[in-house]
Amino acid sequence: xxxxxxAAAAQVVAPIESVYxxxxxxxxxxxxxxxxxxxxxRFERLARxxxxxxxxEVPQIVAVALTVGTADYLEWIRRETSPDFGE
Amino acid sequence: xxxxxxAAAAQVVAPIESVYxxxxxxxxxxxxxxxxxxxxxRFERLARxxxxxxxxEVPQIVAVALTVGTADYLEWIRRETSPDFGE
Amino acid sequence: xxxxxxAAAAQVVAPIESVYxxxxxxxxxxxxxxxxxxxxxRFERLARxxxxxxxxEVPQIVAVALTVGTADYLEWIRRETSPDFGE
Numbered sequence: 429x430x431x432x433x434x435a436a437a438a439q440v441v442a443p444i445e446s447v448y449x450x451x452x453x454x455x456x457x458x459x460x461x462x463x464x465x466x467x468x469x470r471f472e473r474l475a476r477x478x479x480x481x482x483x484x485e486v487p488q489i490v491a492v493a494l495t496v497g498t499a500d501y502l503e504w505i506r507r508e509t510s511p512d513f514g515e
Numbered sequence: 516x517x518x519x520x521x522a523a524a525a526q527v528v529a530p531i532e533s534v535y536x537x538x539x540x541x542x543x544x545x546x547x548x549x550x551x552x553x554x555x556x557r558f559e560r561l562a563r564x565x566x567x568x569x570x571x572e573v574p575q576i577v578a579v580a581l582t583v584g585t586a587d588y589l590e591w592i593r594r595e596t597s598p599d600f601g602e
Numbered sequence: 603x604x605x606x607x608x609a610a611a612a613q614v615v616a617p618i619e620s621v622y623x624x625x626x627x628x629x630x631x632x633x634x635x636x637x638x639x640x641x642x643x644r645f646e647r648l649a650r651x652x653x654x655x656x657x658x659e660v661p662q663i664v665a666v667a668l669t670v671g672t673a674d675y676l677e678w679i680r681r682e683t684s685p686d687f688g689e
Contacts, residue, residue: 430621430628437622437662439635441528441615447517448524448552449595454517461526461550463635465622465662468583475585486591488524488552490584496642497664498649504660508623528615534604535611535639536682541604548613548637555670562672573678575611575639577671 434474435464436508468493470509521561522551523595555580557596608648609638610682642667644683 429435442460449455466474468491475489494502516522529547536542553561555578562576581589603609616634623629640648642665649663668676 430623437620439633440619440621441635442619445527445529446524447527449517459526461528471583479585486587487585488588490581490588492579492666493582494664495667496645498653498661500660501662501664532614532616533611534614536604546613548615558670566672573674574672575675577668577675579666580669 429464429474429477432477433509433511433513434470434477435466436505437465439463465505466491466509467506470511516551516561516564519564520596520598520600521557521564522553523592524552526550552592553578553596554593557598603638603648603651606651607683607685607687608644608651609640610679611639613637639679640665640683641680644685 430438440460440462443458444461446457446459447454448457464474471491478487478489517525527547527549530545531548533544533546534541535544551561558578565574565576604612614634614636617632618635620631620633621628622631638648645665652661652663
């Protein structure tokens with residue numbers, strides 16, 4: 429994702445323990461929570477790529493808006509995920 | 516919470532180290548960060564249930580809106596937390 | 603941050619593994635994810651203080667709005683980060 433400029437950064441919090449409903453039963457799994465920093469404009473392509481690589485039929489691919497952030501950091505995200513980078 | 520259909524999933528990130536103000540002093544504790552996926556409509560009941568079970572007088576029960584997510588995943592949350600499930 | 607009333611609490615999730623673009627190359631580092639609870643009004647001072655202490659040139663200092671939360675917990679954040687505390 430990062431290499432393909434779909435995210436400027438990916439932070440891995442792992443393992444986490446996940447408990448969830450699937451196929452009518454409660455499942456328990458160790459999972460990796462990956463926090464990726466990207467732009468709204470790149471989300472769809474990032475989601476498609478995650479889905480291609482993920483082992484789950486319905487992976488958790490969601491985004492939360494950054495309400496505020498330091499200008500240089502937000503600019504860094506925009507710059508590093510810019511589609512102009514060698515597409 | 517998951518069993519009671521108040522959340523479709525609960526992801527446990529633990530232990531985390533928490534530093535906070537309480538009773539006029541800075542406290543340090545190991546805590547469990549539990550990320551639960553639910554709907555806004557279920558939040559109140561989920562919050563009430565967490566409060567019943569939690570050991571803190573003022574537990575951290577907050578929600579952050581998912582700005583965007585894949586359609587199947589969001590539908591899965593709605594379906595698995597539906598009040599129609601055996602209430 | 604907590605001691606200086608810039609945040610009511612700080613939760614440390616560590617170590618996390620971070621992969622990111624910097625100076626034209628992909629970097630990998632162990633990082634500490636620090637989740638701080640504060641008010642929008644205190645964000646700027648908190649951000650300035652983090653920058654003073656952080657080792658990165660462009661540290662990740664962002665905020666996500668709490669969409670909903672229990673009244674006592676939100677009040678606790680406001681009270682514990684109030685500028686009136688000995689400034």
